Amino acid sequence: MRDAKTLFDRLGGKDSIEAVVTEFYHRMLADESVAHHFEDTDIAAQRAHQTQFLSAVAGGPVEYSGSDMETAHKGMGITDAEFDATADHLDAALREFDVPKKERTDVLAAVASYREDIVEADSTDN
Template sequence: MTESQSLYAKIGGREAVEAVVSDFYDRVFADPLLEPYFDGIDREALYSHQVQFISAVAGGPVSYDGADMQQAHEGMGITEDAFDRVALYLTEALEENGVAEDDIETIIEQVAGLESDIVGQ
């Protein structure tokens, strides 16, 4: 078992990831700054892709099959403020669901590495 696979297991596997993603989107969809980015978006598909993405980042037995980050966010005009807010909500959802601080840092570092593919596309 690799370190990243153990991270997925350590945080509670698919059930825990689904709880985190649910809490995360509750926060995101309630935020007036972020709400316009999700107009007309299939929320079920978005939820499913986010579960895959977080699972893959944590080394779970799931492959992310969504579009690459740059392509998925093309034309959305996502600002640094919006990106930072999303990262904050992900952090809060991870914390609320009992994920350890060092594991949160590992996940957020992976997400932060995608900023240039998401912001301003």
């Protein structure tokens, strides 16, 4: 028996993460400031991919098979403001499912660690 649960376990596993991801994309697509990044995206596939990514970074028994973050976001021109809006939507989705503050903080810190790989454009470049 393990002493310490992984973040994946503390979040409730794949089904819970999948529910949060579904809520997250509902919020992202409703936000005009970031929705344009998904105009030509298969959202069902994107949700599955994001569930896999979050499960992997949360220490779940999942191997992330997608591109590295820099490659996956190259050319999208994502700004710091858009990254922050995305993080806010993720936090709101986590809150929607009553995820405790410690786990929300851990998820957001894991995502924030990819900021340099994702953000390409200064917010004033728009």
